Amino acid sequence: MTPPPYSLMELMSVVAAREIKDGEVVFAGTGLPMLGVMLAQRTHAPRCTIIFEAGTVASALAHLPMSVGDPRVMRGAATAAGLMEVFTYVLQAGRVDVGFLSGAQVDRFGNINSTSIGPDPRHPAVRFSGSGGACDIACLAKRTIIIAKHEKRRFPERVDYITSPGWLEGGASRSNSGLIRGGPSSMVTTMGVMRFRPGTRAPYLESYHPGLTPGAVAEATGFALEVGEAVETPPPAPAELAILRDEVDPERIFLR
């Protein structure tokens, strides 16, 4: 079999971009979310707005930033201030439509761990960076999209530490916790796209990436996953790939 004319990272960037609707306000983090939102702006969502938590609103990126505090995010921005302005007036006030999140572990209700591995966070087996703004985005964006590497150990039944709350225990548990909006709408992984059932918030496989089977995705998932309705992920169009490679990341900062 000939390999597909795109990399996994390119496929995931395209899938992430397709999650963004035109006109939306997007809270983007470093890496794949930046590729996705820049691609979306150059294809079907030219009027989407990029927010970076370090203080800029509506950047018109000319070069891929390597951090949300990169001077590159100043390019063409409508306003620049600090974290407090973005977190209060933009995020907490309900002006962010979609935020991107990722982490070391993600569970069946889309709760994310980016703090530490092990039962006792005071004595972790492995320590990570910590929340940064992830917990805040998970709590206060209208919806979130989770980007993750699809491995059984990364998709446990329960995460060791809920850095960023998803649907918590499923059902109405998220709103019962006092959170006023939001919740994960999808999980874009290296193997497919998962979503959550309305009401129960149980996860199901919407699509599996070309070359895989629904069974292979379920096998690589540490929690029960409905796969009956899954279809193959539509592959990237040549035009999407050209924009990604030539306009979004010609320096190959993130694209592999």
Place this chain on the structure above:
Amino acid sequence: MSGKMIDLRAAAALVPDGATLSVGGFTTQRHPMAFVRELIRQGRRDLYLFGHSPGGDWDILIGAGCVKRVELAYEADEAFNTVGPRWRKAVEAGRIEWEDYSNFSMVARFTAGAMGIPFMPVRSLLGSDVAARAALTPEQRKADPRTSPKKLHEMASPFNPRERVVLVPAIRSDFAVIHVQKATENGTVRILGQTFADVQQALCAGTVIVTAEEIVGEDELRREPESNQLPYFVVTHVCRVPYGAHPYAVYQCYDYDPLHLQEYHDAAREDSSFRRYLDKYVYDPKGHEEYLEAAGGRARLEMLKASPGYGYRPDLKRRR
């Protein structure tokens, strides 16, 4: 010359062992790195740090053994490294005390301190383990009165019991050190680009030390007061430190140094190579000038110089 101008060595010497401190910047921009290296050179110990998203500024302080306790949201250099290697090592080896918050809650804490109120309500953290669990034990909190006796407090709004909020405690630190593009000898400060939480960090500190790329006349900054961030009476000391954030970026001045950051993160993986990094860039150079020479001197700095109209270096080679 007002009495506020001071050299870097004297400024760092003001911070005693055990002090509470916050430093400005965000992951890869505007950290007062020259000041941080001077603290390490002077052998500072038992520092207590407050921050939101520090990067290598904290990682190197932690690795050099200067830090006892931190309260933070994140410790990494984003695309250069998704976790600070010395931070990770210190936590896993039990060599540091810490408490986890989120960026919003940490910045809300600085803001409460800056506003002179005891706490700030936020509608974040609910349902998370950041709210439900604490890394510091009650005994550790009690042992140091500078740590809030409680990590946070969840409650219903007194005005509408259906609305839940999380109160996060104000921060008051002994010192704040920020690195900015322009300051006057008298302490008026202008930050270009994102301000991060530098303004709030300065306003909640007892002693504020500003290191600046450029010292300019009071008249120049007062022609556009709307562009200035801190009034002079907040600032205790001012140091002139060109390239003071290297290897991190300063908007409109210079870009981050990708080669140096990669060298740091490679070195910081192992104790022995980290030690060699410290010798080469911190202990052997006698001060900031010698550090810049060790880091590649004029030729390297020219490569990083920001292009007008961008504020960064568009042609910078950023990946090996």
